[in-house]
Amino acid sequence: MVGHPDLPICTACGTQFDLPSSGSLKSCRICDDPRQFVPAAGQSWTTLSDLQSSHKNTWTQDTVDSRIWSISTEPKFGIGQRCILLQTSSGNVLWDCIALLDDETVERIKGMGGLKVIVISHPHYYTTHLDWAGAFGCPVYLAKEDVEWCCREDREGRRKLIEGDRETVEGMGGVVAAKPGGHFPGSLVLAWEKKLFIADTMVTTPSAYYHVDRQPGTISYAFMWSIPNMIPLPPSELIKMWQVLKTLNFESTYAAFVGTEIRDKNVKGRVLESMKIQARNEGYNEHEILNQKWPE
Secondary structure, X not given: OOOOOOOEEEOOOOOEOOOOOXXXXXXXXXXXXOOOOOOOOOOOEEEHHHHHHHOEEEXXXXXXXOXXXXXXXXXXXXXXXXXXXXXXXXXXXXXXXXXXXXXXXXXXXXXXXXXXXXXXXXXXHOOOHHHHHHHHOOOEEEEHHHHHHOOOOOOOOOEEEXXXXXXXXXXXXXXXXXXXOOXXXXXXXXXXXXXXXXXXXXXXXXXXXXXXXXOOOOOOEEOEEEOOOOEEOOHHHHHHHHHHHOOOOOOEEXXXXXXXXXXXXXXXXXXXXXXXXXXXXXXXXXXXXXXXXXXX
């Protein structure tokens, strides 16, 4: 059995803690943070062992690029996000993480060449990342600003901290982790071959998917401090995010859940326009973000 079968895992967010399941853990510090929430029924816990017996991971191949695989858990567990396996010419990259790791998942990934690195966007998706990194003998990249949210001690030295606004992942030429921040101070995106993997750093809106005759003022992305509690980011954060995002070359975005891909050569322009729409609707009619242009 892979991983640490008896460590407690929060059922609301999927975070794993460094305590035996019989310990006195009363609350999840991830869910106690105002960006997240404690369910109405209160805090509850499971273990990796229990997850392995009650859930399974499903695989979805990208319809356009066969080198991209989404891995998600059924039935839905925690937040319900996917992790994404990228089969690059330098080896496999896992973007983000899910709580369930089982023998079947490990065998399948090893059969595809294993993992060279794991990169995780923000603390809500840290889940069981040390178990994943240990199973594949690889490093896991996190933002330095957000490492305080890690809930397990890294005894094997798997974590690598990203300090600057962007970093080419070691040994993975062409895979760039960038740090727009916003949702968390260290919230990351991953850029690879004109694709931008955005997790919750930008939230893809329902109106994003229709590409024909889009009406003026139609938003494609929202930029949120708290997504479940619907607290938006102010323009002062949006301009910081744009200064990082505008340096990246992308024509598609992949968000946190299966089926949330947006493919449009003007997608970077839609990101900027979405920032402007959000700023104006927050009551800001004069702000630096409204003066930005793309292409410059």
